Amino acid sequence: MTAIEIRNVSKTFGNYTACRDVNLAIAEGEFVTLLGASGCGKTTTLNMVAGLEDASSGDILMGGRRVNELSPVERDVAMVFQNYALYPHMTVARNISFTLKMRGVPSSEIKERVEKVAAALELSTMLERLPAQLSGGQQQRVAIGRALVREPRYFLFDEPFSNLDANLRLKMRAEVKELHQRLGVTSIFVTHDQEEAMSISDRIAVMNGGRIEQLGTPEEIYARPATRYVATFIGSPRIELAAGEIGADGAIKVGAAAIPLPTGAGLAPGRPVDFGIRPEYVALGDSGIPATVRLVQPVGPTTHVTLDWEGGTLLASLPGFVRLNSGMPVKAAIDSRHLLIFDRQSGERLSH
Ligand SMILES: Nc1ncnc2c1ncn2[C@@H]1O[C@H](COP(=O)(O)OP(=O)(O)OP(=O)(O)O)[C@@H](O)[C@H]1O
Ligand SMILES: [Mg+2]
Known part of the structure; x- marks a missing residue:
């Protein structure tokens, strides 16, 4: 079943077109990555799915229902950004558990879910610290934990690992992939890192100049790139x-x-x-x-x-x-x- 569908969606800012006729159907449980160079329209596309940005034209569907007019909360998405501000006066544990508390989840269950997420993200020893007492990478893990703990219907990630050092980035990639294999939550992930996209995705949409230039499995876009642009964008070392x-x-x-x-x-x-x-x-x-x-x-x-x-x-x-x-x-x-x-x-x- 199609979980999220982006149908003929365009987005203009003044007379600048950031996204042009984007079409993308994401199956239930699928992990799809929007991959492309800076400024190609990845964040704009993701924000329209999240409800943080209105589409200039076209439809966004979730579970078969048009959601263009729905707020982010009504869409049941959890988003992880590159720079996600944590609540500075709350401990790590409270940052992670905040939305569960708001929803009236029983505290014994909250404790269990926070501990599970903290263990997965190696935050167990930091639960009582404040964000200011964490490194940037650790803060980012808390932001991911905060999204994970909600167990939302859809996950949207916008370059969540780009502030982490190389080793941690590799580790987080594996964590997110394993988590996805375990929970099967439909996910859209944004990155400009082709290797990250290849290693984590079921399918990749390669974007260029506001359009999807190719949509395919990592193997398809690597072995059978539709265009010169995709061929040179994918692969390390780069093809000459x-x-x-x-x-x-x-x-x-x-x-x-x-x-x-x-x-x-x-x-x-x-x-x-x-x-x-x-x-x-x-x-x-x-x-x-x-x-x-x-x-x-x-x-x-x-x-x-x-x-x-x-x-x-x-x-x-x-x-x-x-x-x-x-x-x-x-x-x-x-x-x-x-x-x-x-x-x-x-x-x-x-x-x-
Ligand atoms: N609010 C805005 N007003 C005007 N132009 C915008 C606005 N938001 C984005 N743009 C432009 O739209 C284009 C796409 O931006 P977007 O943020 O979607 O790119 P991106 O692919 O996420 O890039 P990056 O990898 O750098 O994050 C860019 O040229 C950007 O300057
Ligand atoms: Mg972006």
Whole structure:
């Protein structure tokens, strides 16, 4: 069943359009992320779902019912923001339990629920402190705890981890995902961090300039990006694209170099394209395109190697640590089945 539906929603501020014809149907229990660069309309979209912002046109539906005119409270959403002000004069425990108290939940149950949430968020030893006695990251965890403890119908997260240090961010990601697996609350999560989006979401809506450019599972948007923009936005290290032209002989021509096309690509010769390959599908060996090593960056499980070739820059992710030096000539073998080929003009993907 569809839990939340955003139907042809646009939002204008004066004559600036922040969201344009956004359509998104989120299933009951699904975890969907709005992903995109700063200013692409993520927060505006989320705020319209929350009821904090009116849609200029279009409909927001929850549980099949149009909610455009309903207040945030009537929508039964809990929101976690990047900078969520806690009540400064209340302890952590009271901050978390405040809304439960307001609703008349029995105090024994409140205690149990607060303790459970505090344990999940590693706040158990801080329950009697005031917000001023916590670090920024700890305060943010209290804000998350305050939303979690309510067990609302829908969770909306707006970059909740962006003020946390890298380790804590990874930990919180896992916490939120596990919590979602356990409780199954329909959630919309906003981030500009593609890796965060990939690791936490059932589906991702990649936004660009106020539109949803692609909606799909993490695997779909990674392996089959609909556009050049999505291909380069998703993936770390970032995919490098090169400009070429479809040749008559089943290859992409880049100057004197030829990159074999996958069989059955069915692309008309002479067509200008941009193309690239994810770094894990590039191997260095005895055959392939001539290239020169520019940079070698080991990260542990893999080593990122930046290569220069006729088409510009090419990245290879090689397993483990490798013995390569800057300036070394190599041959880069590309697994053609994983080539991503885009129409130069429209930026849309041509390969399947
Ligand atoms: N109240 C407002 N008045 C005018 N313009 C606004 C208003 N709120 C947002 N905008 C503009 O709408 C666009 C989308 O803003 P939004 O906050 O939704 O972006 P975002 O994707 O959340 O970005 P970020 O990652 O930086 O948080 C931006 O260009 C922003 O400047
Ligand atoms: Mg935002």
